[in-house]
Amino acid sequence: RPSLVGIRFRTDRRFCMESNYHGFAEGSGLLVDSDLGLVLTDRHSAPQSLGDIEVTLAGAATVDAEVVFVHPLHNLAVLRCDPVAYAALKKAKLPLKPARLATGRSASLQGGEGVHFVGYDNQGNTFSARVTVAAVYLPSGRDEFPLWDVPRFRERNLEVVVLADTPEEARGGVLCDSSGAVRALFASFDMQDANREESTEAYGIAANV
Structure with missing residues (x-):
């Protein structure tokens, strides 16, 4: 559970290109790199880069994030937590654990x-x-x-x-x-x-x- 991430996305309705017409979405993701603060999620939770994204880590701390990759074919996206805020959380010993993917x-x-x-x-x-x-x-x-x-x-x-x-x-x-x-x-x-x-x-x- 320390690798689970809550995600909130919002943007102005005028800028909705891939998001729903409300310009707001909530979802979940998975911390896959605890060093860089990379989060794997779906395109419902992070539909586009134009907007504000917040991620809640370990159910305790919320930081800003940005879309760094959107899969061109499938319902997958990768977020990066704000480096400064993420580094502060690591320094504070927040239990940030990357997911272990099956192989x-x-x-x-x-x-x-x-x-x-x-x-x-x-x-x-x-x-x-x-x-x-x-x-x-x-x-x-x-x-x-x-x-x-x-x-x-x-x-x-x-x-x-x-x-x-x-x-x-x-x-x-x-x-x-x-x-x-x-x-x-x-x-x-x-x-x-x-x-x-x-x-x-x-x-x-x-x-x-």
């Missing part, structure tokens, strides 16, 4: 596997739950990720992890094994529903991506 065969998931969800609820509190993988499949794109009414990123060509028993209160987090190795990022995907209204669904992105 090899453990970096992928299969239907029927049991894993642990660790993440945030809708109130921003951390919790964990035992969950089961329902399927790992490649969406067609027409149903899960249809075209937007306006030009905007949508996921394609990515196998997603679907849970059979997603906790109702889950806002985002990770799927890990009993040793704590992260096997998937439980990410938020922005999309349009059948009524052409914006919605968000959560799927896992395996660590081997």
Whole structure:
């Protein structure tokens, strides 16, 4: 849990290019480099570089961050915490621990596997739950990720992890094994529903991506 990060994004509605029309989003991420303060997250939580981003580390301290990388094809982004503020937190001995990502065969998931969800609820509190993988499949794109009414990123060509028993209160987090190795990022995907209204669904992105 020391590697879990809470994320808040906001921008003026006039500058919404990839974010929702409200210009505000909340999500979660994963501290992957404790030396540089790099955080892996999804494009719902950090949709664009034009805006203000705050990250809450170890559930205790909030610092500014910036987008340093947005994956051109998939729902992934990398943030960097403000170097000065982050260095001060390290000096204060805040328990900042990078995530340990699964490797090899453990970096992928299969239907029927049991894993642990660790993440945030809708109130921003951390919790964990035992969950089961329902399927790992490649969406067609027409149903899960249809075209937007306006030009905007949508996921394609990515196998997603679907849970059979997603906790109702889950806002985002990770799927890990009993040793704590992260096997998937439980990410938020922005999309349009059948009524052409914006919605968000959560799927896992395996660590081997």
